[in-house]
Amino acid sequence: MTRVAVRPELLRWARERAGVMTVDDLADRFPRLPEWESETALPTLKQIESFARAVHVPVGYLFLATPPDEPLPIPDFRTHDGRGIRRASPNLIDMLYACQERQGWYREFSLAGRMPEIDFVASANLDQRPEEVAASMGQRLGFDLTARAACRTWEEALRLFIGQAEKLGVLVMVSGIVLSNTHRALDPQEFRGFALADSRAPLVFINGADSKSGQMFTLAHELAHIWLGTSALSDATAATLSGHRREEVWCNAVAAELLVPLAAVRATLRPDEPIDAAMQRLARQFKVSTLVILRRLFDAGSISRDAFGHVWAMERERLRALTEAAGSSGGDFYRTTLSRVGKRFARALVESTLEGQTLYRDAFRMLGVSKTETFNTIGRDVGAML
Template identity: 25%
Template sequence: MASVRVDVKPEILAWVATNAQSLTDKWRQQLATWIAGEKQPTVKQLQQMSRSAKVPFGYFFLDRVPQEDLPLLKYRTVANETLTQPSRDLIDVITDMETKQEWLRDYRQKQGFSQNRFNGAAQRVAGLSQLTATQQAEEILTLLELEPGWNEGPKSFDRFKQLRQHAEAANLTVMLDGCVQGNSHRPLDEDEFRAFAMTDAYAPMIFINTQDGYRARLFSLVHELVHIWYGQSELFNFDFESTTLVRNPVTEQRVNQISEAILFDQATFERLWTASAGQKPTSRLKLVAGSLGTSPLSAGIRAVRLGLVTQATLDDLKQELRADYQQYKQRQRNQTGGPSLYQVRAAHIDHAFVVDVARSAQAGDTSYPAAFALLGVRHGAGFDKLLAAIEGTGSHSGNGFSNELFNGFK
């Protein structure tokens, strides 16, 4: 039987050729043939093209070029001025998070939630422009029910987890992933973005790219929390090493200073620095960073600002860290085994969000297929496994989980 060929609009094919960075030369040649009208594609070819280009299959059947108007993209921070076209992976992650945010906003409004107190709280602070970065950091810590120096502790102390829990207690939704909707074949590029923040009166949301280093994620989370506090959405890609282009340099500089003050309380930092006397400067920075659960590079930048080390010391530290990072990546490549798929998803997804979706499905307000899509599972069995994995973490206290809720889905 002859293959069914599809009359796809040439402008759609041209749009795919322009926007799909992952296409091979072979597929680009094939596209050129279709655009020229020499031959029409088959359904199977379009399906293969969809996977290769990371473009939704339905786009090929549109009458006009798709308008992917994602407001968050205008907040991109980039370290290279020529980097103007976002990847399909980034677009799809933002779209997925916007879908989740829209659902959560609607759910909370129907449930009678008040508007989020943390979102845009800076606008309600009297004399904000007169406050120092440290004073603004203290305002944020108070809202999160934390104190200056909150992250000092032993190396085993998980500061990221603690801060995430305090953010979630303030009804902020924090999601993590290193690929597009759990698809390991579509890893996210840490050079394109590290995190993003989406403000909202009812459902402010933060996404952290887990391809980034573990300690670097803590700075990203703090940085995005400051943006939510200001009431500003943002897509973050600060690499500490190059001149980063941003829409509002003054605001971004202030956000970075506040972020540093949250992570590196000056009195705590200087005490730890004094306690590490006798070590070479780069070793002292690593020790201080270890005590605060941060990356050594961010600790080094803070030390430069405090006048404790010179730029030359920071440059030496960067060289050491590059070598350490290559060794870390090699260990990751050689590593086998690890947690199950659903354990990883349970660690990445916001647990309060899961509770809200589960309750809404149980009440009949959200269909189970829609609930599956929101939680990134394909069927009821996957839904059960995700709930069981979250229940097994024991980290959902205070988020409203109960045995009765879980038993309703098993």
């Protein structure tokens, strides 16, 4: 039996990195963890390997002299109460790297197929008025407010929006878990999405654990980053509170105008209508969160700054409670699996695999599937197989 010496600070770092703040949280699986951290006992190699899997850390990290620095590969614009969020969870880090791998693969696929670069990437700048950029984005996307209002549900409206973005060439991926691991849920309180800008493979990832209306705003916000040509990690909301960077404030403004044009809001205002009633009515019409509507009511001059802050805080807590109570229904397995990588990426990957350009092993990993039957079903759903 091989026992290994691991520095206590590495064990504590790995535990806290995974969000496990006390040894008691791992007591059932690793009853001798307190002894390992106090150096009164040494773990076996198998125990350390099991511990590494439990806290989602590469086992080699546990044999370093000091905890490693893990800078995020893209700018981090997340904030909490106006302060930057320092440490990213293993789930977020692993999801970022998985999407970067997919993006890198698709970029090579695009180059091999001599596909043209996408002209709207980096076509905007921060000196442009958000209204101007939102109008340009809406025109390119074919964004039709009437068509969105006709959608029966927020989910249907979100699918329409995703389809419009993918038709333009954006890889849109939506998931509430890391790859296909249902035990590794993504927390919308940690992040709502990110954008990976690239002239051939622009990618937007949306945290699927968020509400459907919240996902609508995240997609619009991350598309604004793509138009800027900047990669970024965000916890996008419609509020432009102090502490947010200029780029985030600008992307919020573009997203709000794209989803809920101020002119359209003013045209539908009703005199003396209570704010709560207006929020609910307009949220149903525009298929966005009541928080986005609240922001636009403020922009339209229908609510004061002081009242906005108070109502915003109350509505945010109400929606958070509703989201937690609703949980996740799981949904259709194949549709969910496909949405995690997006139709554009899935079709390209299946076609490349069938042509022998990509190994099945690599395709399965990037799709997050383990069975040939699932791979074939996805291939048929995206029109790559009969």
